[in-house]
Amino acid sequence: MLSANNLKVDSGLEKLPCKMGIFFLIPIFMIHSPILNYKTGIVVMKSSIPVIHMKAAVLVSVGKIAIKNVDDPVADPGGLVIGVKACGICSTDVKMWRKGQRDLRCPRILGHEVVGVVIESRTDAFSAGDRVQIFPGVVCGECRNCRTGRDNLCSKIKIIGFSYDGGFAEMMKVPPESVRMAGLNRIPSTLGYEKATLTEPLACCLNCAEKLGISPDDTVLILGAGTMGLLNASIAKLRGARVLVAEVMRERTELAKKAGADRVIDPGSEDLVEVVHEETDGRGADAIIPAFGGAAALYPVFDLLAKGGRLCLFSGLPDSESIKNIDLNSIHYEEKMLVGAYGCTSSHNRMAINLLAKDLSLDWLTVRAVRLDDIEEGLRSAEEKKQLRAVVTN
Numbered sequence: 001m002l003s004a005n006n007l008k009v010d011s012g013l014e015k016l017p018c019k020m021g022i023f024f025l026i027p028i029f030m031i032h033s034p035i036l037n038y039k040t041g042i043v044v045m046k047s048s049i050p051v052i053h054m055k056a057a058v059l060v061s062v063g064k065i066a067i068k069n070v071d072d073p074v075a076d077p078g079g080l081v082i083g084v085k086a087c088g089i090c091s092t093d094v095k096m097w098r099k100g101q102r103d104l105r106c107p108r109i110l111g112h113e114v115v116g117v118v119i120e121s122r123t124d125a126f127s128a129g130d131r132v133q134i135f136p137g138v139v140c141g142e143c144r145n146c147r148t149g150r151d152n153l154c155s156k157i158k159i160i161g162f163s164y165d166g167g168f169a170e171m172m173k174v175p176p177e178s179v180r181m182a183g184l185n186r187i188p189s190t191l192g193y194e195k196a197t198l199t200e201p202l203a204c205c206l207n208c209a210e211k212l213g214i215s216p217d218d219t220v221l222i223l224g225a226g227t228m229g230l231l232n233a234s235i236a237k238l239r240g241a242r243v244l245v246a247e248v249m250r251e252r253t254e255l256a257k258k259a260g261a262d263r264v265i266d267p268g269s270e271d272l273v274e275v276v277h278e279e280t281d282g283r284g285a286d287a288i289i290p291a292f293g294g295a296a297a298l299y300p301v302f303d304l305l306a307k308g309g310r311l312c313l314f315s316g317l318p319d320s321e322s323i324k325n326i327d328l329n330s331i332h333y334e335e336k337m338l339v340g341a342y343g344c345t346s347s348h349n350r351m352a353i354n355l356l357a358k359d360l361s362l363d364w365l366t367v368r369a370v371r372l373d374d375i376e377e378g379l380r381s382a383e384e385k386k387q388l389r390a391v392v393t394n
């Protein structure tokens with residue numbers, strides 16, 4: 001039975017910003033009932049009816065995003081609610097805002113590169129105050145792909161920020177399936193929230209490097225030096241490869257070098273095929289990563305590839321475009337290989353967060369912090385490539 005002696009509010013709440021702590025505690029004590037975690041002795045306050053209204057950026061319809069007050073999320077049994085600390089603005093968010101997406105239903109709170117602090121827990125696995133990163137895939141754990149470690153291809157996958165409300169809000173509900181299927185990672189104490197938002201994008205690059213089997217013998221060509229191109233360059237370098245990056249924006253040349261490029265090629269003023277062949281003794285690149293939407297259609301990727309080389313389709317192509325002039329005979333006679341990488345698995349997320357905490361400083365990657373109220377401006381500046389990376393912070 002609960003008594004005044006054993007009713008203890010988790011000290012994690014004290015770690016919340018002052019404003020937020022008062023915001024939660026006063027109304028919670030007035031109308032909420034306590035839930036005791038018997039293992040830890042921690043009491044978490046839980047409401048059956050959401051009464052406080054958090055602020056969220058809601059995609060009301062394609063093209064229209066608005067700051068609204070919506071019901072606070074309430075944790076399901078086995079799940080939890082986090083106070084969002086930071087959420088990356090990704091080109092996928094821009095695409096969903098402008099054009100929609102096949103799995104997207106409005107109204108929806110976007111944002112899938114989410115980190116935060118647990119504020120309500122209905123699972124023994126996490127307690128209020130834990131700092132966590134969320135793998136956006138909500139997967140079944142039972143289908144063949146889940147059982148063989150490819151949960152990004154789960155037959156029942158749902159995605160936070162697409163089919164569940166995401167992180168462009170003050171709080172976010174994490175479904176029990178995410179907790180059960182190891183979709184949450186504790187953020188190491190050495191890693192700040194803004195940098196921790198890179199976990200998911202970096203995990204996508206780890207998936208790509210794995211699919212390509214990048215090794216120290218390889219020369220890897222990366223098309224584009226946006227955030228994903230630069231993260232791919234860092235991973236290729238970490239795996240010991242020689243790295244070529246093609247980028248037309250002059251201001252990104254230095255960044256590409258800092259990320260690990262041995263040679264940056266400007267396809268606007270240089271002949272890309274010629275330079276790649278020069279740099280590889282006429283062989284061509286052993287692995288190619290088109291790192292922005294449409295890159296695989298824009299460049300003659302098969303001409304750039306060495307015999308036995310691998311091309312990874314890392315980002316989607318617009319419906320109206322396809323890779324032109326694929327010589328299918330080169331797949332047979334020259335053993336060129338075409339592979340795909342779609343998002344990342346939960347295990348890539350675990351690897352990525354550890355890399356960010358230890359082996360990858362990425363201190364060249366400047367991040368612009370955007371307040372939730374300014375989300376539309378943040379999306380627009382991401383669309384116009386005004387900065388390398390923007391993150392919504394609370």
Ligand SMILES: [Zn+2]
Nearest residue numbers: 090091092113
């Ligand atoms: Zn993303």
Ligand SMILES: [Zn+2]
Nearest residue numbers: 140143146154
């Ligand atoms: Zn599955």
